[in-house]
Each structure stands twice: as C-alpha cells, then as structure tokens.
Amino acid sequence: MRPALxxxxxxxxxxxxxxxxxxxxxxxxxxxxxxxxxxxxxxxRQVGWSLRRxxxxxxxxxxxxxxxxxxxxxxxxREGSDWIQRELLIAEGIPVDGAGRLALRSYLWVPQ
DNA sequence: AGAATGACGCTGA
DNA sequence: TTCAGCGCCATTC
Numbered sequence: 590m591r592p593a594l595x596x597x598x599x600x601x602x603x604x605x606x607x608x609x610x611x612x613x614x615x616x617x618x619x620x621x622x623x624x625x626x627x628x629x630x631x632x633x634r635q636v637g638w639s640l641r642r643x644x645x646x647x648x649x650x651x652x653x654x655x656x657x658x659x660x661x662x663x664x665x666x667r668e669g670s671d672w673i674q675r676e677l678l679i680a681e682g683i684p685v686d687g688a689g690r691l692a693l694r695s696y697l698w699v700p701q
Numbered sequence: 702a703g704a705a706t707g708a709c710g711c712t713g714a
Numbered sequence: 715t716t717c718a719g720c721g722c723c724a725t726t727c
Contacts, residue, residue, distance in 0.1 A: 638723095
C-alpha cells in the first residue's frame with residue numbers, strides 16, 4: 590500500500606491519468622479541465638507533459654483530451670501520436686477535419 | 702543556476 | 715474567425 594503522502598508527493602502523472610480514465614467514449618475534455626479537476630488550475634501545460642510521458646498503447650484514454658480551442662494539438666515532437674489521436678477520435682464517432690479541429694462544444698464532457 | 706522549450710489558455714486586434 | 719502576444723510552470727539542456 591502507498592503511504593499517505595501530500596498530493597504533491599504523489600505522481601502528478603498518476604493524478605492526471607486517474608481523472609482522464611473515466612472520460613466516456615465519444616466524449617472530450619480539455620487540458621485545462623483536467624488540470625482543474627486535479628486541483629492544478631492553470632497547469633494545462635503540465636497535463637500535456639504527463640500525457641506525453643504515457644507509454645503507448647495505454648489503457649488511459651489520452652486521445653479524448655484536446656485543447657480548449659477545440660482542436661488536436663499537432664506537434665512534430667509527438668512523432669505522429671497526434672495523427673493517431675485523430676484516427677482514434679474519428680473511430681469513436683467524433684468528426685475531425687484535416688487541421689485536427691472538432692466540435693468541442695458538442696462533445697465536451699462535463700463530469701457529474 | 703540560468704535559459705529555453707512546450708500535447709495550454711486567455712485577451713485583444 | 716483567424717492571428718499574435720503574453721502568462722503560465724514543470725521539464726530539459
């Protein structure tokens with residue numbers, strides 16, 4: 590068992606994965622939302638870092654997290670995982686155009 | 702230790 | 715609506 594430690598001592602990554610895991614199929618969340626959920630308001634960039642460190646394939650639905658601008662964050666440093674993300678979302682029924690943009694307003698997931 | 706980088710977000714033009 | 719600029723802060727060099 591893991592001893593009771595301050596939130597900061599628990600892996601930031603683990604907390605991110607914990608809140609991303611329950612995002613239902615066909616729904617989306619933004620980096621800012623995830624940061625807010627784990628009590629790290631304003632740390633959207635760190636959420637991106639955590640997802641980047643995720644080893645693929647992963648049971649964590651990382652592809653359901655996009656930017657608040659309503660589009661997949663395309664970056665050369667992602668070695669193609671950005672396009673994989675596009676494919677996964679389309680496979681779940683979320684239309685994504687060639688620029689990685691999607692109807693965030695329609696699929697945004699608001700947790701109970 | 703200091704500077705650069707980045708899977709972000711908001712505001713204003 | 716699109717674009718540039720700035721604030722943000724852990725990670726990396």
